[in-house]
Amino acid sequence: MNSEIASMIGKRLVIAVITLIIVSFAVFFATSMLPGDTATILLGQAATPDAVAGLRHAMHLDEPAVLRFLRWIAGLVTGDLGTSYANNMPISKLISARFVNTMKLAGITALISIPFALTLGITSAVLRGTLYDRVVTVLTIGVISVPEFMVASTAVLIFAVYLKWLPAISFVNEVHSLYDLLRMYAMPVVTLTFVVSAQIIRMTRAAVIETLSTPYVEMALLKGASRSRIVLRHALPNALGPIVNALALSLSYLIGGVIIIETIFNYPGIAKLMVDAVATRDLPLIQTCAVIFCAGYLILITIADIIAIISNPRLR
Amino acid sequence: MSKLVEIKNLHVEATTDAGRRIEIIKGVNIDIAKGEIVALIGESGSGKTTIALTLMGYTRPGCRIADGALLVDGKDMAGLSERERAKVRGTEVAYVPQSAAAAFNPSQTIMDQVIEVTRIHGLMTSDKARERAIELFKALSLPWPETIGERYPHQVSGGQLQRLAAAMALIGGPKLVIFDEPTTALDVTTQIDVLRAFKSVMKAGGIAGVYVSHDLAVVAQIADRIVVLKGGEVQEEGTTEAILSTPAHPYTQELLSAFEPKETQFAGKRTYKARPLLEIENVIAGYGPIQADGLPFMTAVRTVSLSVEKGRNLGIIGESGCGKSTLARTIAGILPASAGNIIFDGKELHHDARRRSREALREMQIVFQYADTALNPAKPIEDILGRPLSFYHGLKGKARDTRVNELLDMVRLPKALRYRHPSELSGGQKQRINFARALAANPKLIICDEITSALDTVVAAAIIELLKELQRELDLSYIFISHDLSVVEAICDEIMVMYRGEKVEHLTREDVKSPTHPYSKLLFSSVPKLDPTWLDTLVLEPELVRQYGGA
Numbered sequence: 001m002n003s004e005i006a007s008m009i010g011k012r013l014v015i016a017v018i019t020l021i022i023v024s025f026a027v028f029f030a031t032s033m034l035p036g037d038t039a040t041i042l043l044g045q046a047a048t049p050d051a052v053a054g055l056r057h058a059m060h061l062d063e064p065a066v067l068r069f070l071r072w073i074a075g076l077v078t079g080d081l082g083t084s085y086a087n088n089m090p091i092s093k094l095i096s097a098r099f100v101n102t103m104k105l106a107g108i109t110a111l112i113s114i115p116f117a118l119t120l121g122i123t124s125a126v127l128r129g130t131l132y133d134r135v136v137t138v139l140t141i142g143v144i145s146v147p148e149f150m151v152a153s154t155a156v157l158i159f160a161v162y163l164k165w166l167p168a169i170s171f172v173n174e175v176h177s178l179y180d181l182l183r184m185y186a187m188p189v190v191t192l193t194f195v196v197s198a199q200i201i202r203m204t205r206a207a208v209i210e211t212l213s214t215p216y217v218e219m220a221l222l223k224g225a226s227r228s229r230i231v232l233r234h235a236l237p238n239a240l241g242p243i244v245n246a247l248a249l250s251l252s253y254l255i256g257g258v259i260i261i262e263t264i265f266n267y268p269g270i271a272k273l274m275v276d277a278v279a280t281r282d283l284p285l286i287q288t289c290a291v292i293f294c295a296g297y298l299i300l301i302t303i304a305d306i307i308a309i310i311s312n313p314r315l316r
Numbered sequence: 317m318s319k320l321v322e323i324k325n326l327h328v329e330a331t332t333d334a335g336r337r338i339e340i341i342k343g344v345n346i347d348i349a350k351g352e353i354v355a356l357i358g359e360s361g362s363g364k365t366t367i368a369l370t371l372m373g374y375t376r377p378g379c380r381i382a383d384g385a386l387l388v389d390g391k392d393m394a395g396l397s398e399r400e401r402a403k404v405r406g407t408e409v410a411y412v413p414q415s416a417a418a419a420f421n422p423s424q425t426i427m428d429q430v431i432e433v434t435r436i437h438g439l440m441t442s443d444k445a446r447e448r449a450i451e452l453f454k455a456l457s458l459p460w461p462e463t464i465g466e467r468y469p470h471q472v473s474g475g476q477l478q479r480l481a482a483a484m485a486l487i488g489g490p491k492l493v494i495f496d497e498p499t500t501a502l503d504v505t506t507q508i509d510v511l512r513a514f515k516s517v518m519k520a521g522g523i524a525g526v527y528v529s530h531d532l533a534v535v536a537q538i539a540d541r542i543v544v545l546k547g548g549e550v551q552e553e554g555t556t557e558a559i560l561s562t563p564a565h566p567y568t569q570e571l572l573s574a575f576e577p578k579e580t581q582f583a584g585k586r587t588y589k590a591r592p593l594l595e596i597e598n599v600i601a602g603y604g605p606i607q608a609d610g611l612p613f614m615t616a617v618r619t620v621s622l623s624v625e626k627g628r629n630l631g632i633i634g635e636s637g638c639g640k641s642t643l644a645r646t647i648a649g650i651l652p653a654s655a656g657n658i659i660f661d662g663k664e665l666h667h668d669a670r671r672r673s674r675e676a677l678r679e680m681q682i683v684f685q686y687a688d689t690a691l692n693p694a695k696p697i698e699d700i701l702g703r704p705l706s707f708y709h710g711l712k713g714k715a716r717d718t719r720v721n722e723l724l725d726m727v728r729l730p731k732a733l734r735y736r737h738p739s740e741l742s743g744g745q746k747q748r749i750n751f752a753r754a755l756a757a758n759p760k761l762i763i764c765d766e767i768t769s770a771l772d773t774v775v776a777a778a779i780i781e782l783l784k785e786l787q788r789e790l791d792l793s794y795i796f797i798s799h800d801l802s803v804v805e806a807i808c809d810e811i812m813v814m815y816r817g818e819k820v821e822h823l824t825r826e827d828v829k830s831p832t833h834p835y836s837k838l839l840f841s842s843v844p845k846l847d848p849t850w851l852d853t854l855v856l857e858p859e860l861v862r863q864y865g866g867a
Contacts, residue, residue: 215418224405237423313468
């Protein structure tokens, strides 16, 4: 049985790696099709055709796309992420600091939103149909329906502009104390928690409600089990699969999808780096960011799959 | 006589989806003495499970106890708080569910769930509880009592799970156990073991029981007293012997008459025509990818041959998983056979229904077990019946309408039903529509796959009568698949017994009483009889049981 589970997990991992290769392929050729020529942009409109040709040659831009792709993949595998077109810095150096920032924001948001969302999701499922459940449902649907830039802008307007409690922009370099840190992260984290939690709450509620209506939950009730025992020991373990999948989807959003939040709060994260790279036609940077987002997504989804496999004794 | 349970003037209300309140239990009074087993019997919707569950102070979502007292050992379950009720559940009153397969949590080991009652109520130490559980497993004659608890629910058979569910109910030392149709989902051969195990444990412990069932013959074996319910009211109440021998209420008589072997005149005279209507030769079918030898990965039907003569009926009988439904699907071409020949009316049919001619499809129809899933819930009855009329006969407009009315008439349903949707019909009515849809094609052969097994006894008997009448009128032949011997006996001229994908015996009506194959012997002798002493006096050859017995 254990070898079976190992082979299932192995299969998931292989699928993840293949997906990553396909995505990097797609990313590379999609970015190659972006209009405009990097050399022309870098040298400006006054550049002579000779200078442009020279630069193209130096940057390997005159080689066939397949060759460039292979060169890039080989670089990725060996840890050489290449050099930025825009400012000639190694991409690994450009990304590393930004990546840490993104992970910090994602980590703090996850720490707050997961327990918060799970608690709300589970309790509203247990108290289904009560006033509490209705209030939670209305609020989550409300939050899902309001775009995040709206939430962020409103927060800035209230807390930074009128009340002047919090800074409107995040200056990472000016953080000197824990108080500064809290002030800086408060608004981005709260906004993201709103966005991320709503999905988790709805998925958790649905999954728990489904297991709560099964005959084995009724059986537990007829054994005299308390409500908390019914939920924690009988309903939740069987709802784990869908719940971890909802978590993985929401968390992957925190890695790559927070561009609006990063822009509004001017937070120096990786998503903002990627958007800036698009503006400067910095292809290697765009490609690397895209691959990082994809890898993050795949890692989370694969972990969720593995947890779902392990938690199901029929597969064990 | 000391009463353990007194149900006084019980009223239960249900709230419908539309928000209307309807009374589903209308003033029921039942007493149960200590150590007595009382059966609640009635068709689905009669309120038998609802009443049984109120004894634990529980009603299913949407229902509530509106009035009355439920005294269990002096405590009024209707009046207790939820916390006090929880204390009684599992310790004084315990529950054995209808489908143990669904009532076990799939992600916990069986032992954890069996001894959970002792953990919840703090009855004994975990080690003690395990010992007690193993004793119960032995008493319920479960195999590998020492280790079966370490398994997960999906790793044991249905009959074993049902007994494990009984162990789960008994571990708290209850005074009253509620059995909710505990053997309905089991094969007859398995049912015997489970009934015997229940009976001996209950008698040994002097435990009182409420046995909910729709099957009089099963109830006759285990109950001291029978309460007959219909429409949420008690129709008749009495000792098992009295109810079985001198039923007073018409409804009870109807229930009993469904068991009586009827004098059946068969329309099918043996015509000795040169060629039968349907001939199956060495058919092999199964599921999964085709292996190198051309056979499917999982063979469900192994080299089966049969023939059906015109105007005569063939019954196929066997336990669940024996391949009888697969055989039906193979004949109909839904699951193409991997090998063998299917010859219908002298012509060889393609194995795959998609490659058969429309005429061939029309002449052979199949009716499925669950009318609920076989009828499109979004369409009114007239569309459901009209579709095959247009497809096979090209009928339109008025001609089609007239034919729909005729079909409804044939299955003895009022014409007004044509405007309704399947959800607005009763189970028996839905099955009639399901059958009428097959009739719409004007077939020569109808394959009936367990069409009565989801129905109540009385309703099922009426469907069988209808099938016989239609056979006389329309010159049909049936292949009738069932796990229930009495149903097959009632309608079939010939009976084929299947076991593990193989045809083990072919019997005519005359020799049903004396089967020769050991599995047929076991199967036929396992069908419960109304005689209350049947189970206790039944002697099965141990060798047979070991070889073919359930699970």
